[in-house]
Amino acid sequence: MKKVMMILFSVILVSSLLFAGGAGEKATTAKPLIGVSIWSSTDTLGSQVKRMLDAAAKALDVDVMYVDQGHISERVTASAETLVAAGVDGIIICNSASAEMTSVINTANRNKVYTAQFFRVIDPVANPNEHKLAVSSPYYVGSVHEDEVDNGINLVRILCEKGNRKIALEGWEAGDATFLLRWEGYKKGIELWNAENPTDKAVLLDPQYGGTTSDTGRATAEAIINANPDIDALIVSGGGGDTLVGALAAIESLGLKGKIDVVSTDFLADLDEQLATGGMAAESGGHFCDPLFAFMMVYNAIKGNYKVPTDGYYEILFPYLYVASSEDYNAYAKYFVDELPYNDAELREMANMSFDQLKAAAERLSIEDVISRR
Numbered sequence: 001m002k003k004v005m006m007i008l009f010s011v012i013l014v015s016s017l018l019f020a021g022g023a024g025e026k027a028t029t030a031k032p033l034i035g036v037s038i039w040s041s042t043d044t045l046g047s048q049v050k051r052m053l054d055a056a057a058k059a060l061d062v063d064v065m066y067v068d069q070g071h072i073s074e075r076v077t078a079s080a081e082t083l084v085a086a087g088v089d090g091i092i093i094c095n096s097a098s099a100e101m102t103s104v105i106n107t108a109n110r111n112k113v114y115t116a117q118f119f120r121v122i123d124p125v126a127n128p129n130e131h132k133l134a135v136s137s138p139y140y141v142g143s144v145h146e147d148e149v150d151n152g153i154n155l156v157r158i159l160c161e162k163g164n165r166k167i168a169l170e171g172w173e174a175g176d177a178t179f180l181l182r183w184e185g186y187k188k189g190i191e192l193w194n195a196e197n198p199t200d201k202a203v204l205l206d207p208q209y210g211g212t213t214s215d216t217g218r219a220t221a222e223a224i225i226n227a228n229p230d231i232d233a234l235i236v237s238g239g240g241g242d243t244l245v246g247a248l249a250a251i252e253s254l255g256l257k258g259k260i261d262v263v264s265t266d267f268l269a270d271l272d273e274q275l276a277t278g279g280m281a282a283e284s285g286g287h288f289c290d291p292l293f294a295f296m297m298v299y300n301a302i303k304g305n306y307k308v309p310t311d312g313y314y315e316i317l318f319p320y321l322y323v324a325s326s327e328d329y330n331a332y333a334k335y336f337v338d339e340l341p342y343n344d345a346e347l348r349e350m351a352n353m354s355f356d357q358l359k360a361a362a363e364r365l366s367i368e369d370v371i372s373r374r
Contacts, residue, residue: 032063067079289318
């Protein structure tokens with residue numbers, strides 16, 4: 001039945017849907033079908049996410065359906081309805097604003113579809129209503145996210161220690177939940193530096209927003225530099241990677257490569273070259289495995305292995321990797337780019353872990369962790 005629904009739905013589907021894992025066998029094998037609502041499955045970070053999830057789906061004999069929603073609010077909420085209409089058993093989602101989760105969780109509750117967030121968490125203080133709904137839902141499994149405030153503090157510290165004192169900021173969408181946390185971290189980083197160095201203070205400019213494409217990222221970076229020709233650093237907060245690609249192109253075209261230090265959170269495909277030539281000063285990321293752990297949480301909920309509480313939810317705080325030199329990048333590339341950090345056997349083992357074991361596996365993921373398993 002799900003196969004028929006999927007075929008009929010694909011005829012009218014306007015969103016970008018990508019399939020992996022042999023969906024054509026669903027009628028006979030009754031494989032679980034997990035939907036992935038993501039800003040883009042083809043940009044720098046999104047393609048890494050897809051590669052990791054496709055590997056997990058293959059190892060566990062699960063079907064996966066992707067909906068690209070561009071972090072546009074109405075498309076984020078519609079993506080959950082799209083995936084439910086296609087017959088998914090579970091959804092992992094990277095929303096934009098936390099307010100969108102009211103609609104997403106209600107859709108999951110009505111249709112008895114397990115749902116987890118990746119790269120995101122609902123702040124109980126900033127979004128108490130959404131948090132209360134998530135806590136009480138029998139189908140909201142939980143979230144996998146990073147300490148974004150700490151990430152922001154660390155990136156500002158790296159810039160200040162490199163001698164930068166006037167730092168511009170390029171976000172992707174105003175009001176995005178993750179950007180707001182990173183911005184909080186950047187501001188705290190400036191406050192800490194200035195408190196420790198009262199005679200050598202740094203300044204952080206207000207953010208300008210570059211969307212999630214290379215064209216908009218480039219135009220925004222050019223506008224920032226034209227308005228502030230004396231900046232010595234630029235934080236490109238994130239947005240999937242393409243925003244950063246555009247910003248770097250703008251800096252190079254203006255003859256400022258190596259003169260403006262750039263840091264970001266989203267690893268580039270050519271990060272090694274950018275670090276070696278002065279295009280990038282440092283980058284945090286390597287966290288395309290967040291969705292893998294959200295996927296495992298939803299998989300286990302579907303299988304009945306993880307009982308979803310109605311007075312809380314599962315939560316994993318994921319570590320960031322920091323790369324600030326070609327030497328750092330070479331180790332990262334070997335274990336996270338040239339090959340995936342988990343092989344088929346490890347993915348199958350992960351799927352059989354208790355939640356506490358899964359959480360511990362996520363928290364210890366690092367270059368050293370991969371080396372120890374090889």
